[in-house]
Amino acid sequence: MKRVSRFFKDKSGNIAVVFALSLVPVMGLAGVSVDTARLVNVRTALQAEADATALNAAVGGPDQNHGAQISAMNSRVLANFGDAGLSDLSINGAWDGLDFRVNASARVSTMLIHTLPAIGDSVRVSVRATARLHQPLLQYEPPEVSWLDPEAGDYNRIYVYCYDPDPEADKTPEQRRTQRTPVQDNNGINYLTRWPNQYSWPRCEEGETISFELYNLRFSRTNPERIDHNPDNDANWCQHSPTAGVPNPCRHRYFTDTALGNGQENHTGLQYDILETVLCESADECRPTSEGGIITSGKNRTPAQAERGCSPGRYMYYGWEDRPPGLPGGTANWTQMGWTDRDYDDIRIVMECPQIDTSAERYVRLIE
Structure with a gap:
């Protein structure tokens, strides 16, 4: 019993213990910051591509084939982010009356945030853009x-x-x-x-x-x-x-x-x-x-x-x-x-x- 009592009263190595216990949440928070910034950048770029694609397709009008616009967006996104952990890219576009809507999503791999409990090694990012054709005649x-x-x-x-x-x-x-x-x-x-x-x-x-x-x-x-x-x-x-x-x-x-x-x-x-x-x-x-x-x-x-x-x-x-x-x-x-x-x-x-x-x-x- 005396040995146990001395163990709890001994303060040597406290700093090492505290550092070890705090390392996981510190690294997790650092990972959150790094991965969040990365996800925001990817989403912003994906949204810009969706906006441009919706506008370009809408200019052609509903009677034009918009498949080329979707294919071009797919190629640009993969060229810019294919080596940066982006996968499972899905892009589709369709007319609804005089509105052309683009929906795009992809999985972005995480670097550090997945060390936290219940966080996977990738996060899905989704965007949508709708361009309206103002063709009054x-x-x-x-x-x-x-x-x-x-x-x-x-x-x-x-x-x-x-x-x-x-x-x-x-x-x-x-x-x-x-x-x-x-x-x-x-x-x-x-x-x-x-x-x-x-x-x-x-x-x-x-x-x-x-x-x-x-x-x-x-x-x-x-x-x-x-x-x-x-x-x-x-x-x-x-x-x-x-x-x-x-x-x-x-x-x-x-x-x-x-x-x-x-x-x-x-x-x-x-x-x-x-x-x-x-x-x-x-x-x-x-x-x-x-x-x-x-x-x-x-x-x-x-x-x-x-x-x-x-x-x-x-x-x-x-x-x-x-x-x-x-x-x-x-x-x-x-x-x-x-x-x-x-x-x-x-x-x-x-x-x-x-x-x-x-x-x-x-x-x-x-x-x-």
Whole structure:
């Protein structure tokens, strides 16, 4: 016992013991500083490469092959860091509407930090860059396919127009809508093909977007001429009663007033849940599932909304509900104004995504 007591009272060698005990955390902290600085440098360089690649690819536009830009970035990164412990490099890029996004990641080996518990011998570094192509002149073409439900009790007509979404423009909603042109109705009339000398597809100006109007005329499937009559005379045939908020209850006009945001269509003019949108990789995909496509059918459902922007080579499906949910009035049957079957197939249009006018000046900027 005396020997043990003397051992604990003996202070010789304290410095050596303290140094030995503190060496591990000191070396760990030193490793943290060295490796952290190294990881930051690699990440900064990788981010700069991603930014440059996104910008260069975006300038070419969605219709150009961006594979060369991705390959060039891969080669540069490996040339600069291949001998510095960088491995498992992954780089990919893709268009989303008018946004080109680059995602890149790699593993960077550590020099000293892995001496600490639970720290591996490499750390994954990830970056992302998105460049937006500001190409205001988009060339839209007439619909590939359009269907209007011939069984509807209402008369429906689809119009197309150009919309100016500029918030700084001192214009009324009517002034923002130009080149309004009838496209088709549910009497089987295609205005563009039947009267090509009278009606033509709009060519929007810079900054404008193609938009649609649905004109729903209640109880008039067999009386389409009413659309041009004086609304003051609607009481002679309309089965709905006017209210303070709906003075013409048998005439409903729905404007999409489409604006592009983050490469996606925003239908700023729609107050009701009236439109279903689905992005298709091909025209064949934009068919009902019963015909081998991807378009859902059925009543009393929530409409799908496209989550990606429309870029060249793809197609956008638009499915309309001519009697959207949320209108005032009774809902027991179709003679009441609030009734809806929510099938979103009363009007169906398939549009090819717009082409970019390569003759106009274009510029890009990073948005993330």
